[in-house]
Amino acid sequence: MQSALINGKKLCCSMLLKNCFRPLSAASGKLTNVEINDKTGVAVLTMNRLPVNGLNLDLLRDLLQSIQEIEKNKCRGLILTSASNTIFSAGLDITEMYKPDQERLKQFWNALQDVWLALYGSAVPTAAAINGHSPAGGCLLASSCEYRVMLPKYTIGLNETQLGIVAPKWFMSTFRNVLPRRIAEQALVQGKMFTSDEALKVGLVDELVASKEEALIKCEKFFASFSKTDPIARYLTKKQLRYNDMKELQDEKVQDVENFVSFVNQPTVQKSLGFYLESLKKKAK
Ligand SMILES: CC/C=C\CC/C=C/CC(=O)SCCNC(=O)CCNC(=O)[C@H](O)C(C)(C)COP(=O)(O)OP(=O)(O)OC[C@H]1O[C@@H](n2cnc3c(N)ncnc32)[C@H](O)[C@@H]1OP(=O)(O)O
Numbered sequence: 001m002q003s004a005l006i007n008g009k010k011l012c013c014s015m016l017l018k019n020c021f022r023p024l025s026a027a028s029g030k031l032t033n034v035e036i037n038d039k040t041g042v043a044v045l046t047m048n049r050l051p052v053n054g055l056n057l058d059l060l061r062d063l064l065q066s067i068q069e070i071e072k073n074k075c076r077g078l079i080l081t082s083a084s085n086t087i088f089s090a091g092l093d094i095t096e097m098y099k100p101d102q103e104r105l106k107q108f109w110n111a112l113q114d115v116w117l118a119l120y121g122s123a124v125p126t127a128a129a130i131n132g133h134s135p136a137g138g139c140l141l142a143s144s145c146e147y148r149v150m151l152p153k154y155t156i157g158l159n160e161t162q163l164g165i166v167a168p169k170w171f172m173s174t175f176r177n178v179l180p181r182r183i184a185e186q187a188l189v190q191g192k193m194f195t196s197d198e199a200l201k202v203g204l205v206d207e208l209v210a211s212k213e214e215a216l217i218k219c220e221k222f223f224a225s226f227s228k229t230d231p232i233a234r235y236l237t238k239k240q241l242r243y244n245d246m247k248e249l250q251d252e253k254v255q256d257v258e259n260f261v262s263f264v265n266q267p268t269v270q271k272s273l274g275f276y277l278e279s280l281k282k283k284a285k
Pocket residue numbers: 051052054086087089090091092093094095133135136137138159160163165166167168259260263264277280281282283284285
């Protein structure tokens with residue numbers, strides 16, 4: 001039986017996962033669910049916009065509220081995962097960008113910026129249990145965490161160039177924070193989607209596991225590795241290391257929204273997004 005060392009005590013999987021979760025209702029939204037493990041103080045934040053957890057404005061707002069509440073509750077860790085059995089997140093919901101309402105489009109990008117700033121800069125240690133495919137915005141969320149565990153036979157990556165999109169600078173910084181520079185550059189220019197095995201090999205994910213249950217335990221173990229670390233020193237160290245990436249976006253937040261809106265509204269971009277949406281729908285038939 002698998003076991004994990006939490007607060008110096010050896011706990012088996014079933015002890016960790018059964019009967020010790022309580023919902024944190026203030027942190028849960030319509031499209032997110034947060035449960036706290038009472039034994040370890042770790043919060044599991046589950047995205048629940050099925051079928052593919054497309055990141056629309058509503059899911060992004062719920063994610064932000066959940067992350068903020070988890071911080072407020074001083075949880076010992078935040079595990080980001082999905083309610084789907086095959087998709088972590090399909091990335092940005094393309095319907096938000098195709099023939100958009102202009103005001104909503106701004107709010108949408110602003111919400112994504114805020115989620116990234118909250119997750120990437122979280123004082124609470126973060127980990128992603130990647131239990132399905134994780135393209136583009138899905139990969140951004142997972143890569144913003146400090147630790148990643150993935151299930152086999154899925155794909156993950158920033159595929160923007162394959163869609164004719166240039167990933168914003170902060171997407172690229174997130175990737176570069178995880179991957180060696182040369183691998184990040186090659187993957188970004190190719191829009192490469194890594195298989196789970198490839199992602200492990202290059203270090204895009206830290207471990208592969210057979211099940212979601214195991215993924216959650218690995219994330220708990222990661223948090224337990226900080227049991228002898230001063231939490232404030234831990235956070236300040238993380239903050240310093242990520243400071244430049246965050247400052248760059250904070251300083252250019254308004255300009256970044258304007259760039260996005262202007263890019264998305266280009267007729268050629270609208271045409272590509274329309275074709276891409278159509279191809280996804282045809283595939284589904
Ligand atoms: C200046 C900066 C400018 C711009 C920056 C913009 C940055 C963008 C980053 C992004 O995140 S763009 C989104 C990129 N995402 C993708 O390319 C993923 C596309 N989806 C897939 O590859 C697959 O759907 C999947 C592997 C995630 C799941 O495959 P499967 O389980 O076979 O499901 P289906 O393909 O049948 O999809 C079910 C359903 O969901 C719709 N859908 C899927 N992904 C999206 C999406 N990203 N946005 C909107 N809708 C999506 C799909 O069309 C199906 O819809 P039905 O109505 O036909 O059921």
